[in-house]
Amino acid sequence: MAMRLRTLLGDHPCTAGLKSGSITSDLVAFDFVDYSPTNKGFKPMVRELAFDVSEMAIVTYLMAQSFGKPMVLLPDVVVARFQHAYALYNAKHGAMKPADLNGKRVGIRSFTTTTGAWLRGILANDYGVDLDRIHWVSQEDGHVAEYREPPGVERAPPQKDLLQMLRDGEIDAAIYGANLPNDPALKSVIPDSDAAAAKWYAQHKAVPINHMVVVTEALSQSDPEAVREVFRLLAESKRAAGLPKPGSIDFLPYGVEACRPSLELMIKFTLQQKLLPRALTVEELFDKTTRTLVL
Numbered sequence: 001m002a003m004r005l006r007t008l009l010g011d012h013p014c015t016a017g018l019k020s021g022s023i024t025s026d027l028v029a030f031d032f033v034d035y036s037p038t039n040k041g042f043k044p045m046v047r048e049l050a051f052d053v054s055e056m057a058i059v060t061y062l063m064a065q066s067f068g069k070p071m072v073l074l075p076d077v078v079v080a081r082f083q084h085a086y087a088l089y090n091a092k093h094g095a096m097k098p099a100d101l102n103g104k105r106v107g108i109r110s111f112t113t114t115t116g117a118w119l120r121g122i123l124a125n126d127y128g129v130d131l132d133r134i135h136w137v138s139q140e141d142g143h144v145a146e147y148r149e150p151p152g153v154e155r156a157p158p159q160k161d162l163l164q165m166l167r168d169g170e171i172d173a174a175i176y177g178a179n180l181p182n183d184p185a186l187k188s189v190i191p192d193s194d195a196a197a198a199k200w201y202a203q204h205k206a207v208p209i210n211h212m213v214v215v216t217e218a219l220s221q222s223d224p225e226a227v228r229e230v231f232r233l234l235a236e237s238k239r240a241a242g243l244p245k246p247g248s249i250d251f252l253p254y255g256v257e258a259c260r261p262s263l264e265l266m267i268k269f270t271l272q273q274k275l276l277p278r279a280l281t282v283e284e285l286f287d288k289t290t291r292t293l294v295l
Contacts, residue, residue: 003029007052007053008035008038009030009038017240017241046064046145053215054214054215056212058210058211060112062270063275071214074231077209079211080252081210082197084119084193087119087175088173088180089174093172098128098190101134104135105137105172106137107138107156109138110141114209115175118266120273124272138153138155227289227290231254
């Protein structure tokens with residue numbers, strides 16, 4: 001009988017085969033739990049180990065690992081994208097470029113969001129933005145209970161909408177993690193963001209990972225074969241979706257070495273931003289089972 005695994009995975013092209021039931025296994029079966037949006041399930045995973053298998057924001061996992069949470073990373077990416085376009089300003093209130101962010105009020109859903117960490121790293125390292133001079137306005141706390149936001153981060157009332165705050169002039173810019181709004185007044189702080197992202201990729205050869213997949217430490221230790229099968233099924237579901245498309249950048253790599261450039265860069269950024277209490281290595285993100293997973 002297949003081992004049943006309580007599982008949190010969002011609805012993505014690369015997970016469609018698993019969630020539809022068209023891809024199955026004799027070893028494991030998934031009992032899917034739905035959260036909308038999927039990131040609402042990350043907090044119960046980190047704080048309560050609510051699932052056996054879970055999609056997970058990479059910054060949340062790095063922070064959880066630094067605090068010793070009993071989870072293990074699979075070298076499998078389910079969400080990634082270029083991030084340059086997701087720092088927005090309201091053109092009705094005047095033009096803005098990265099250097100103008102110093103001293104400004106910048107809204108973000110949570111200070112620890114992965115999109116936020118990527119963009120802060122890009123703005124600081126590539127555009128010389130002084131992150132300490134930005135007045136941050138967040139909407140909610142992070143997924144990892146032990147983390148405390150930096151002094152001076154303002155908490156917006158929970159009923160506030162980030163984009164409406166930007167339209168109303170309550171904030172000067174926003175780091176927006178969801179799909180970009182269809183609003184011509186809301187423009188990218190980084191000029192020509194597509195070209196800037198292409199240049200960034202040419203320099204780093206890394207895709208900006210948003211979400212990967214984790215399993216509980218208990219599952220990995222008690223049944224490593226089940227973990228290997230989860231990894232195999234994720235890869236099969238990705239291939240069934242025709243990913244990666246021939247000739248295109250592979251935004252959904254799997255295997256430690258394929259993910260290493262992105263993980264090393266995010267570790268650097270999160271350390272710079274004091275999201276981690278200590279430095280991490282790529283190797284310690286995995287255990288003896290998941291470190292060797294490759295297809």
